[in-house]
Structures are given as C-alpha cells and as structure tokens.
Amino acid sequence: MRIWFRQHPLLADIQPIQLSALMYLARCNRYSNTPLGVTDYLGLTKGTVSQSLKTLESKGLIVKSQDARDKRSVHLELTPAARELLDAVLPPAFLASAAQQMDANAEQLETLLGELLRNVQRGNDIASFGLCKTCRFHREENGAPFCGLTHEPLTPGDAELICREHHPLDDAA
Structure with missing residues (x-):
C-alpha cells in the first residue's frame, strides 16, 4: 500500500500521515473531527499532527471552523478538492481487484480482521x-x-x- 501511495501521481505532494489524516476526516463524525481526534486516531504526537494539518490547510484540502458551542474547540472539514482526491485514489484498484477475486472469502477476511483488531484494542485498552x-x-x-x-x-x-x-x-x- 505504501509503495502504491508513494507512486500514485495524485499523491506526489501528500505525505502518508497527511493522507491518513484525510482518510480519517472523511470517515469521522462531528464529535471526532478535531485536531485531538486526528491525533488520537493516528497515535502520533500533537506536534506532528499539528504540522500535518497546517500543511493540509495550506494545500486547500481541509478547512478549520470554530465550534458553535465551545469557541476554544476547532473542527476540521474536508474541502471538495480533498473529497475528489480520496474518491480518485480509494480504494486502490489493485486492492479492490484482489478482494473481488477472493469472492466470499474477502468478506470473511474482513470480518476476521475486524475481530482481530477489536481483540487487540480490548487487550491493550x-x-x-x-x-x-x-x-x-x-x-x-x-x-x-x-x-x-x-x-x-x-x-x-x-x-x-x-x-x-x-x-x-x-x-x-
């Protein structure tokens, strides 16, 4: 996946952490679209995530908005350009093709990997x-x-x- 993302022409100016942040923001709700939510999800330092979010904002891929209730809190939203980018690169064609070739086994694999992830999460808090x-x-x-x-x-x-x-x-x- 990393090799594919690095070689994809639409992702030439996007670092892997920035792509991960965009992917997270595309899937999270209004309680989770904050810099702290991105930090917690990616398991990285606040400084690393902060710099990545600034870069995404400067590239016009995210916008920040102040929370209507708590003026200290900031929400992050994907721009239409970011959504177009993600639509163009996800899921990677090679991965979708491989899953299609697996037929019903792909669904079973997804279920088993989800179960594995939940066990790791529970076992490690x-x-x-x-x-x-x-x-x-x-x-x-x-x-x-x-x-x-x-x-x-x-x-x-x-x-x-x-x-x-x-x-x-x-x-x-």
Missing part, C-alpha cells in the same frame, strides 16, 4: 473509534438515531461514521 451504529450508546428515539452519551439527536448519516467516543456493545457494563 486502545480506543475503538468504531461506527456510531455499533456503539452501546447508540439508540433510536422517535425513529431517528440518537446518542445516549451526548444526549443529542443524530442524522441518519452519523450512524455510519466513526466516533472517538465509541464504546463497543460488548463493553457494556
């Missing part, structure tokens, strides 16, 4: 950053998604995004 809809706090109220942790309604699309506050269903106490 690592945040899961899972899909909202798989969180023990996710529920429906009046036919709409709702977060029981923040006590806020969610949009239907929110349920398909990853969240830094995620708590797997099997962690319910």
Whole structure:
C-alpha cells in the first residue's frame, strides 16, 4: 500500500500521515473531527499532527471552523478538492481487484480482521473509534438515531461514521 501511495501521481505532494489524516476526516463524525481526534486516531504526537494539518490547510484540502458551542474547540472539514482526491485514489484498484477475486472469502477476511483488531484494542485498552451504529450508546428515539452519551439527536448519516467516543456493545457494563 505504501509503495502504491508513494507512486500514485495524485499523491506526489501528500505525505502518508497527511493522507491518513484525510482518510480519517472523511470517515469521522462531528464529535471526532478535531485536531485531538486526528491525533488520537493516528497515535502520533500533537506536534506532528499539528504540522500535518497546517500543511493540509495550506494545500486547500481541509478547512478549520470554530465550534458553535465551545469557541476554544476547532473542527476540521474536508474541502471538495480533498473529497475528489480520496474518491480518485480509494480504494486502490489493485486492492479492490484482489478482494473481488477472493469472492466470499474477502468478506470473511474482513470480518476476521475486524475481530482481530477489536481483540487487540480490548487487550491493550486502545480506543475503538468504531461506527456510531455499533456503539452501546447508540439508540433510536422517535425513529431517528440518537446518542445516549451526548444526549443529542443524530442524522441518519452519523450512524455510519466513526466516533472517538465509541464504546463497543460488548463493553457494556
């Protein structure tokens, strides 16, 4: 993957950490699209992530906006240029082709790798950053998604995004 990303002409000016940050921001929810969310997800230092985010902003791939409630907090949003870039390079054609050749085994492999990841996360007390809809706090109220942790309604699309506050269903106490 790294070799492919380094050789891809659209990614010539993008460092791997910057691409990882863009990929995260494309999949995370409004509770997680912060510099701290990126830092926690990537497991890197604040300084490294901060410099990478500044570079992405200078390239016009992300924009920062102040939180409406907490003026100290900043949210990061992908620009249309960033979304076009990600759409053009993900998933890598060689990976999609290989998965297609595996037929049903590809789905089984994805399930097993997900299980392996959850076991590693549980065994090492690592945040899961899972899909909202798989969180023990996710529920429906009046036919709409709702977060029981923040006590806020969610949009239907929110349920398909990853969240830094995620708590797997099997962690319910």
